[in-house]
Amino acid sequence: MNHADNQDILSWTLFYMSTKSNLTESDIFHAITNQFGHIKDVNEISNKVIEKLNRLKLINDNRAANKICNKNQHKGDIFLRHILKQKGISDDDIEQAIKSIPCEDQRATFESIKKSESFMGLSKNETQNKLDRFLTGRGFSPSISFDIAREVASN
16 A cells, blocks of 8 residues: 555544544544554654544534533543543643633532531531542542532531
8 A cells, every 4th residue: 555545544544533432633643643653754654644533523522521511510620630631632622621620619519418417417527528539530620629528518
């Protein structure tokens, strides 16, 4: 196969992949190199294919970041930043995506009210400690976790 044939195969493969999920540029680059590493000039071809998919608006890190944040609204900002950073999304796109969902305080309050129902019969201190650990474990910032746990446990 020649260079153009390899690029066409990769283009169609990535087109198909991009319709199936929210892939970032980094995801696509890793998928290409893992699946087609045996092809000569795979990195050069990968970059050309990614450019083409960007031009066609088939991949978009900002859109992928927004979808990931929307899907994981029950998690805190620390968790969301970590996951998005792992996917190779830029800091600007990460901050934009996090701003597109309700603020961390609101999300933490909602999650702790739901969770507190399972703590009926526990003392205020026990409830507060469990809620604090629950929220921190979900990637909410420690200060928000503590404040929201105290507030919800008091009510």
